[in-house]
Amino acid sequence: xxxxxxxxxxxxxxxxxxxxxxxxxxxxxxxxxxxxxxxxxxxxxxxxxxxxxxxxxxxxxxxxxxxxxxxxxxxxxxxxxxxxxxxxxxxxxxxxxxxxxxxxxxxxxxxxxxxxxxxxxxxxxxxxxxxxxxxxxxxxxxxxxxxxxxxxxxxxxxxxxxxxxxxxxxxxxxxxxxxxxxxxxxxxxxxxxxxxxxxxxxxxxxxxxxxxxxxxxxxxxxxxxxxxxxxxxxxxxxxxxxxxxxxxxxxxxxxxxxxxxxxxxxxxxxxxxxxxxxxxxxxxxxxxxxxxxxxxxxxxx
Numbered sequence: 001x002x003x004x005x006x007x008x009x010x011x012x013x014x015x016x017x018x019x020x021x022x023x024x025x026x027x028x029x030x031x032x033x034x035x036x037x038x039x040x041x042x043x044x045x046x047x048x049x050x051x052x053x054x055x056x057x058x059x060x061x062x063x064x065x066x067x068x069x070x071x072x073x074x075x076x077x078x079x080x081x082x083x084x085x086x087x088x089x090x091x092x093x094x095x096x097x098x099x100x101x102x103x104x105x106x107x108x109x110x111x112x113x114x115x116x117x118x119x120x121x122x123x124x125x126x127x128x129x130x131x132x133x134x135x136x137x138x139x140x141x142x143x144x145x146x147x148x149x150x151x152x153x154x155x156x157x158x159x160x161x162x163x164x165x166x167x168x169x170x171x172x173x174x175x176x177x178x179x180x181x182x183x184x185x186x187x188x189x190x191x192x193x194x195x196x197x198x199x200x201x202x203x204x205x206x207x208x209x210x211x212x213x214x215x216x217x218x219x220x221x222x223x224x225x226x227x228x229x230x231x232x233x234x235x236x237x238x239x240x241x242x243x244x245x246x247x248x249x250x251x252x253x254x255x256x257x258x259x260x261x262x263x264x265x266x267x268x269x270x271x272x273x274x275x276x277x278x279x280x281x282x283x284x285x286x287x288x289x290x291x292x293x294x295x296x297x298x299x300x301x
Contacts, residue, residue: 014061158191191271
């Protein structure tokens with residue numbers, strides 16, 4: 001029986017991973033805050049859990065994702081986004097367990113006019129982005145050590161959303177349902193990605209790593225196929241909400257300067273997913289077919 005351990009439990013990505021159909025011989029378990037304890041000790045707890053469970057594959061869906069709050073809580077962001085993946089990677093290296101980790105487009109500053117590839121130099125603008133980059137580098141460093149990780153992957157993604165949790169679609173539709181006129185930033189561009197698609201990519205990469213396929217090892221970009229602004233994404237969500245029976249309120253585009261936030265965001269953090277398509281047969285997914293279901297789930301909640 002194949003044992004798969006998910007780090008993370010209540011977040012939208014962990015939920016999407018558990019909801020996936022896995023091979024019949026797979027036993028999937030997850031560890032959340034109840035098992036990992038306080039954030040500052042989560043890395044040690046994760047390493048201990050891996051050492052005790054000795055799974056065949058570890059998928060890390062645990063992260064500190066509150067981008068603005070991270071500016072005031074850098075130690076907590078670092079604990080979950082850098083120290084935890086480092087500890088988990090070290091534990092996996094010692095037991096020769098494949099390890100899959102998730103990163104973000106926010107490791108880039110958004111100044112590149114075209115899409116970022118895996119070899120582009122990161123330059124995060126926020127505490128969140130810096131903490132995720134530290135996690136990327138920690139995992140890669142463990143892999144580079146003598147006797148380190150043999151089978152590993154980092155998936156850099158963008159603007160993850162689902163029908164659960166409290167991501168941008170939830171906040172937007174909550175305001176829309178209240179009849180509030182909406183003002184949404186139109187000068188930040190990224191690639192919205194469903195948690196279900198990202199979970200599916202993690203599963204596909206993880207199963208390839210279990211088979212020791214070398215082309216599945218390394219750093220990959222994986223995100224939705226369509227680049228758009230937050231305003232453009234909001235329009236798609238409101239159109240889907242209209243199809244579900246919600247009369248959409250007015251939607252106005254604004255600049256980032258008109259909506260200041262504690263954390264700076266990249267202006268254009270579009271990711272090129274060509275590498276993962278060529279090496280692993282995983283093209284960037286379209287979100288159109290999933291929007292209606294996601295919006296209906298949010299409105300029903």
